[in-house]
Amino acid sequence: MITRKPFNWQLPDREITPKNRFMNRREIMRAGGALGVLGLAGCGVGESAAAHTELPDVAGMGYRETSYTVDDPSTPLEAVTGYNNFYEFGTSKSDPARYAHAMSTDPWFIEVEGHAAQTGRYALADMIDYSALEERVYRLRCVEAWSMVIPWVGVPLADVLRQFEPTEDARYVQFISNSNPAEMRGVRSRVLDWPYKEGLRMDEAMNELAFLAVGLYGETLPNQNGAPIRLVVPWKYGYKSAKSIVKIKFVSEEPVTSWKQSAPREYGFYSNVNPNRSHPRWSQASERVIGGGVFARRETDMFNGYSEQVAHMYDGMDLIENH
């Protein structure tokens, strides 16, 4: 898999898989083969086999580098894993790093519901093709007017959603995050109406940029970043990228999304990064660059710099009205 790099045979060090990890990976793949590569084939409605419930270690997997990258340097790992908005663990930026370890992610199941031919409850390893992981370096723009650059490891969202064979009635897809008050202390106070809900229009979900991350910086996703599986939608404000997903629902109407529900005047369904729409709390014209020096700022780009890939989906739409 990692040899599928036709124009650049020189692998960066982090892509070279340690031998013990590689052997481990082969075992996992063999187990996968026995069950049908994705475990989904012929599954239909129902529960997937229990053999796949063990959470794969991303550091032991190879992954492909792709051309989705940005010119700016990546945000240091300490900042990516130490400065997080994950209100299920508290509202302070340092709370997730401090408290997210309490969340158990293994085994992890995801329920798939709604307008799709294949629905049911799937173990994570049955849903994600761990032999097809790729790294994507994306910009992350928070609505609070700060930004990071993060090397994610994961798979395109479209590849995962297609496995469920969504029907014509599936016009939107909703993502529901984990919400367990015993392990997630932030959920004990009603900052938002838990569980956290997010959603995308079907064409947005199938866009080439929409991504499901299971790792970052070549390692398994740390809990505070939304382990074991999170959405990454780089042209939208960070809160659209739901963390620790436990449910995927194919629906026909625009689904409820948590921040819009909390303050509809401030947060819309689309939430595309838009420097021209001044948010009632933060000017969105520019952003602080986290980890880029104390005073580092940059001008915010329309769609966070991803116009080429996504602007066509909003042709003819008033993006101030549909914010």
Place this chain on the structure above:
Amino acid sequence: MAKSAMLRAFGRVWLKPLTFWALATPALWLGWQWSALLMGGVHALGFNPIETTHRFLGDTALRILLISLAITPFRDLTRWLPIMKIRRRVGLAAFWYAVLHLAAYLGLDLYLAANMSIAGMFAGLWNDVVERIYITLGMIGFLIFIPLSVTSFNSMVRRLGAKVWQRLHYSVYPLGVIAVFHYGFMVKGNQLGPWIHGGVLLALLAWRGWSICKSSPRPAASMQSGS
């Protein structure tokens, strides 16, 4: 007997300097952290030092303001009159933290966002005041605070006379309410912080209301702090 003599000595000699240093400590700490940050050392300002600074200065200003509002109830409960000697000092410290809070927002955000143009900085301020309710409230609060701080000196108290001075300084109550709403509208979602500060403020206001209803006004006591 010895105990109360010691307490009297404490009130006479130590209370004011200790209050001063206690009130200055947060600013000194912040200055120390910033110098560590700028010199590349270990600091406690986190990955977004500017945001940390705004939060820290705002929290400190609001908390000191609440402490200043708690001093009269403290006197009423303990009947320890020397505490009144620090009331204006505490209120004035809250004002200075509000000044730093505003200066940080102007200098570390608006000035940089406007590519270091002073005119752009003030244009950004006006924009924010018009568009963002929490900043509108913050600026109104700051404007209310100015006359209170400039009349906090003995000479001004004497010039205005106790009655006029007292009436002017009643605006500290709406100021407290505005400050809590400024905080409440700033945070995302339904967070605990503003509710806690609002609860403390409400308790302090309720105490005042109750004292007034009891109608045992002590105009002399409230002004006898001849610092």
